[in-house]
Amino acid sequence: MVPAIELRKIDKSFGPVHANKAIDLAVAKGSIHGIVGENGAGKSTLMSILYGFYRADGGDIIVDGNKVEIEDSKTAISHGIGMVHQHFMLVDNFTVLENVILGAEGGSLLGEGVAKARAELKRLEEEYELKVDPDAVVGELPVGLQQRVEILKALFRGADILILDEPTGVLTPAEADHLFRILRVLRDEGKTVLLITHKLREIMAVTDTVSVMRQGAMVATRKTDETSMPELAELMVGRRVLLRVDKKPATPGRTALSVRGLTVRDSRGIDVVKNVGFDLREGEIVGIAGVSGNGQSQLLETLAGIRRAVSGTIEIDGHKVDPTTGTVDPAEMRRLGMGHVPEDRHRMGLVTKFYEYENAILGYHRDPAYGKGAMLDLGAIRETANGEIGKYDIRPPNCQLRTANFSGGNQQKIVLAREIERDPKVLLVGQPTRGVDIGAIEFIHRRIVEMRDAGKAILLVSVELDEIRGLADRVLVMFDGALVGERPPETDESELGLMMAGVNREAAE
């Protein structure tokens, strides 16, 4: 059978970066084909070439047995290739219908095209179980539905080959399951699906075949039911990795952080953290599990002194702090021994336009070790930065580069190094491995466990349940702003999942 799509020797460089090295790939019609690889392995570049976003430097693209030239997205669409981007390509203040017809309006006046599109949407909705109100404003829809609009957009343009780039990154587990159901329906209707992801579990759950990319090259293709997660993980990083974190049982000491009755209200006047209380002891890692957006971020920010609470107390290492007053700020919390690795390193952790050494002391720049009065001691700062670069294997090992030039994993190491090396008593860690490749994840996890073993108290917030279960000694589950229960990390994943979804809230209480 002729493959739906075949790539031969596709090559692409961005300056000195060889993003795709002579890639060969064949995808059978009516199948779900996964492409896995670490961040930066070249998956997205390859798909962008297929969708005409970039042009390849060399190689052939064969669709349905015919060699085609894909010059731009328009030609890709005309060859039946549709793409669901990682960051949705939707106009927020347009309706679903307007978004779907954009670029395929069917005439210079909208009237007739809109009527046809409405009928077509209805048909697609029934055929593929893609229910969504055509007159809803896209920006007001939950992300799961927005993604559905993206899929509808592609199908409306007559896509036979659907590329999904990291589609589950923004979805809750339930939404992801629903997406996979839709993908199976699409496959059964004869569509070909290309699923780009770095989550092995998704590959195992939904694909028929899988290809692995590493450092710009295609290293293997397997039938999904003839491979395993460990094998794929090894292919991805090129060596055996520990998906589990090796650690000794915790030996908790005295209480380092004590939170009581903490309530936080956001700018809309909604309580986003509700009466939260817990103790964190020296030498233990407490994980806070929860679906993104259930108040974890606000909790972390309040503990770090960034956000004010409406009520509650925080006691850190014996010092009582009143988080409801404006006197508490991040500098004060740091002085008391609170380190903070923010959830979003780009928004809060780093100034990416700064040099690496500037970021290495960001927030600690008033420390007399780095200068007197208004002046900075650049020599001392660079020495510190270089020390951290060596210790944390930050690459490239050059503190005079702009931080934006480091990969996600290395940027995260910069933040982690900065916070850990100031020797805090309590470390708040938010999403330590978001957008970080497997090699760096391993390193980061090891550093966090070492810190615990050195007797520090660590509060870990992550939306990756695997990470929480692997690292934490105790797991607190957060739902709708409140802590709904505590479980040991060995707890069954589905039980935690249900708690995260707020299902057995009563049972937990």
Next chain:
Amino acid sequence: MFEMIILILDSTVRLSTPLLLACLAGLYSERAGIFDIGLEGKMLGAAFAAGAGAAVTGSAWLGLLCGIAVSIALALVHGFASITNRGNQIVSGVAINFLAMGLTALLGQDWFRQGGQTPPLPTEARFTSLNWPFAETLRDVPIIGGLYSELLSGHNLLVYVAFLMVPFTWWVLFRTRFGLRLRAVGENPAAVDTAGISVTWLRYRAVICTGILCGVAGAYLSTAQSASFIKDMTAGRGFIALAALIFAKWRPVPAMFACLLFGFLDAVAIRLQGQELPGIGEVPVQFFQALPYILTVVLLAGFIGRAIPPKAGGTAYVKERT
């Protein structure tokens, strides 16, 4: 009293016209994600070109064409700076304002030697009032006569064009493919790009629309409202139009009402100039001139809700390596 109201409303219409044209001009550009602070400069350039063109050729129509051509040229400069070269749109707009201010005075003096003015235009080289049928006969009918003969009839062609542009612009924005794409590119150009549409070409077309309308606005000033170009004759109208655009939240019909409101304030200011108001005394004319800006700030600060500009406004589109 009624007569006075009619007169004020009549001059409201005349004074609103250039604001409305410039405001709609800005609407095309800004809806496409290109902020245009250079409306003033384009209008001024067009006013000069139209005045000069009409003076030289003796034709108002050729003057209008000159005005539009110059305005489009300036719009393309803005487009080249901010679309092709991804420059800062505010800086480019300000530069155009200064360029127009300086060049019109300089060329005017060099060509015509009348202190920066263009020669006065004879009636046939201007857009003059069009009298509607029966305007004269109905003039004396109470109320209706005043409304019909003064308010509706008796304006020049460009006034009618300006007000017809309101429903036309609405129709273009919301009922045509071009309008859909224009609105989309101002909100999320990446969505337009991935739909297989050229962001660059779309945005260029938008700024050309802006150029055309600013051209008409400029020609109105020098060949319809007045009979020659006078140095700096736009007198901040481009900025008032911008204020009206924000006031109207980038929508055509509210834009018309905003411009009428600002035109009305202007008309009242002229009427009240040097007159004593009972109980208040003489109100300085500057107060009325400042009112549009004060109103914009005050109303936007809370009375009409937040004006949310097109999301991608002010930023150049760069195909990102992700």
